[in-house]
Amino acid sequence: MTITTEDLRKRGIVPLGGLPRRGAESPEPRLLDPAIIAGIVASHPLPTRDPLTMPRVMGCDPSLNEAGFAMVGGPRREVRTATHRSKSAQERGEKVVALARFALDFARGGFAQDVAVVEGTYLSGRVSPASIVALGEAVGAVQGALCEYRVQRVEPDWMPQVLVGKTKGGSEKADRHAVARGLLERSGIGWPGRMSEHEADAVCLATAWLVQEGWM
DSSP: OOOOHHHHHHTTOSOSSOOOBTTBOOOOOOOSOHHHHHHHHHHSOOOSSOGGGOOEEEEEEOOSSEEEEEEEETTTTEEEEEEEEOOTTSOHHHHHHHHHHHHHHHHHSSOOOSEEEEEOOOOOTTSOHHHHHHHHHHHHHHHHHTTTSOEEEEOTTHHHHHHTSOOOOGGGHHHHHHHHHHHHHHTTOOOOOSOOHHHHHHHHHHHHHHHHTTOO
16 A cells, blocks of 8 residues: 555654744654554554543643643533743742643633643653752652642653653653644644644653543
């Protein structure tokens, strides 16, 4: 079977532009071979649950400096995203409080969700202890703010394992974004277009949860 570029575009796999960082346009991400991406998307089983009952799922890629949020699914079968950026002049405690408030406002202000998926901290020799502590504070701020909701904290390698089947990071962020886009398109939801990298990761977290639970 020959897979054409048009076939890939219909599945939402071929990127139609890069993912901007901090408001600036970035070059088109380097992907695995498009046919491999198509094969990964096709390898995911079809939904086992009624798509009409798909819950709203909030994804969060936390950070004290710049955090990404996304809401995926729900009755309208839509995707909404937002980014929280702290002010450089803020003290660390102020950043924690501001992030917690933003997370709760996102959940309540028209983005009400049934479950929130929050990415946990990296415990790696490649990450400095100070960065691990700061990320832990960000994760804790979001989890604490969303205590009235169902919150699932996941390990950093969970989402790429669900979507792509591997745990390598770095340049392969584009691969997980492409697979999530293909799965959203297959479900009739669609990729929301230009986003920050943190927002795209938040979309991937919510998408991975829906895939794991059989709604996508």
